[in-house]
Structures are given as structure tokens and as C-alpha cells.
Amino acid sequence: MAHCVIGPGRLGSALLAALNASGQSVVAVGVRCAGSEDRASSPPFLDSTSAVAATLATGAATKVLWLTVPDDAIAAVAGQTAMASQPRGRVAVVHCSGLCDLNTLEPWRRVGAEVLSLHPLQTFAGSEGEAQRLNGIPIAVTAVSATARQLGEQLVNIIGGQAFLVPESAKPLYHLAATVASNLFVALQSQASELLRQAVNSADLEQAVQLLSPLLATSLRNIVERGPQAALTGPVARGDVGTVRAHLSLLERQPARVQLTYRALSLQALSLAAPRLDNEAVQTLRRILDSSPDHLTAPGPEIT
Known part of the structure; x- marks a missing residue:
């Protein structure tokens, strides 16, 4: 697998650390703010569109694009990155919102990508040791197709979590429970x-x-x-x-x-x-x- 993490905030940073710890290939990290790029880092920090393009250009059998941006930005980032992409092979796009449904990823679904949501039932307050916050954590998997659900469970296993299924229609109630x-x-x-x-x-x-x-x-x-x-x-x-x-x-x-x-x-x-x-x-x-x-x-x- 080849991975791209867009949005290296608290959750994105913990996810990036978990992917690296599991030996996964993280091709690039996508940043949304101009001036935040750092091509010398490993993996390089690129603008979101370039980070996606670099990941899709690999020869990996499965490319996974993780959108760990704020809820209100998911649809816009999905639209922006899908518009400039030409996916080949198996591409999966994952958002990590506890509330948003999969319609926010519709631009990617239209170009043939599998779309799903993985939401860790965990809090990320920016303290030290965030890299370990996903170990053993329940992670809600929301997907429409059986193949996407299987991929979601595989990804949860890779980052050290414990998968459980949440139907798309139940996400608002699930998120309310987590908020309380x-x-x-x-x-x-x-x-x-x-x-x-x-x-x-x-x-x-x-x-x-x-x-x-x-x-x-x-x-x-x-x-x-x-x-x-x-x-x-x-x-x-x-x-x-x-x-x-x-x-x-x-x-x-x-x-x-x-x-x-x-x-x-x-x-x-x-x-x-x-x-x-x-x-x-x-x-x-x-x-x-x-x-x-x-x-x-x-x-x-x-x-x-």
C-alpha cells in the first residue's frame, strides 16, 4: 500500500506516526496552508493536490488517501483533489470525521475510488505521546460496500486499532455519544x-x-x-x-x-x-x- 495523509494536525500526526510504525509507505503529507510545504522532509510535505498526485503515481496495488482535515473542509478538499487526479488501480479515500457521511467524498466516488470513514474513538489534545494514542483504540468503520468495509478493517488493523462497524445513518448519534x-x-x-x-x-x-x-x-x-x-x-x-x-x-x-x-x-x-x-x-x-x-x-x- 501507498499512503497520503492530508492534514497533519493532531489526528493526522498520530495517524502518520502509526503508519510509519507499522512499516507502511507514506509517500507524502498534504498541507492546505500556503508556505507549509517542506519537500526536504521525509515524507515530504506538499500541497494537497501534489501530495495526492505523488501517491497515485506510485506502483502500489492500493493507494490510500487519508483526509484528516476539519469536518467543514472535507467536501472542499475532496473536490479539489479529485478534480486534479487521474486514479489508476485501486484507490481508497478515507475521511476521519465522526459525524460526516460519505457524501462528502462523492467527487472521489465519481472517479472510481472506494470511499469510507474511519473514526478513532479517542481524544487528541496535542500532548506528548500522541503517536501511541491509536494503539488498541476502537475505530468506527463506515462504508457502503463489503469490499470497502473489509479494506477499512484492514487499515484499522494496520494502525493498531480495533475495528467496529457504524452504519452511515447512525453516524450523527454515534458522534453525539462520543461528544457527551x-x-x-x-x-x-x-x-x-x-x-x-x-x-x-x-x-x-x-x-x-x-x-x-x-x-x-x-x-x-x-x-x-x-x-x-x-x-x-x-x-x-x-x-x-x-x-x-x-x-x-x-x-x-x-x-x-x-x-x-x-x-x-x-x-x-x-x-x-x-x-x-x-x-x-x-x-x-x-x-x-x-x-x-x-x-x-x-x-x-x-x-x-
């Missing part, structure tokens, strides 16, 4: 850290993050090992109405979005805890958590 699990989880920890920072009267948010880290690590381990229902602890899990009332009272002095987050997630926790609580506790908790004050349900100020 990762991005919104980070936002939730930001809220928790700010509350703890206030409690210990510290100006250092990083200290609060470090203080919470053992609790966070244990909670995650319990979820993975035991599942959400068995991992749930705390006042809602115990049916402790008095503690929940005290929390709601404290939250009156916090921004509305923090209050809404507490209420919404406590109701989700209650759905997990309800089978082991008495009916009176469940009904009382549901009533006090569901009864948001009017100022919480009114439109809030725009966040800048």
Missing part, C-alpha cells in the same frame, strides 16, 4: 473544579483539578469494570433527600448553567438508582429535581 463521553465530560470536570476551588478558597484551579483526580480516576475505573448502575454512589444513589436539598440551596449562588447541569445529571443518576430505592424517596427526589425555578428555564445571556 469526552468533550462534555471535560466541561463537567471544569465545573466541578471551579466549585472545589471556591470551597478551598484557592485562586489555583489546577490545584482543584489535582485534588479531584483520584476521585475521578476511581469513578472511571468503576464505570468500566462494573457498569454505570453499579458504579453510582453519592446522595442520589442513597436516596438522601436532605443532602440534595442542601446542594440545590447552594447552587442558587452559582451560574444558572451549573444549576441546570446538577439537576439534569441528578435525574439521570436517579434513573440508575431508582430500582434500589423506595418509591417515596424516588418520587421526592424527582419532584425537587424537576421543579426548576423560572429563572433557570428562561433564556440566559449570550456567552462570549
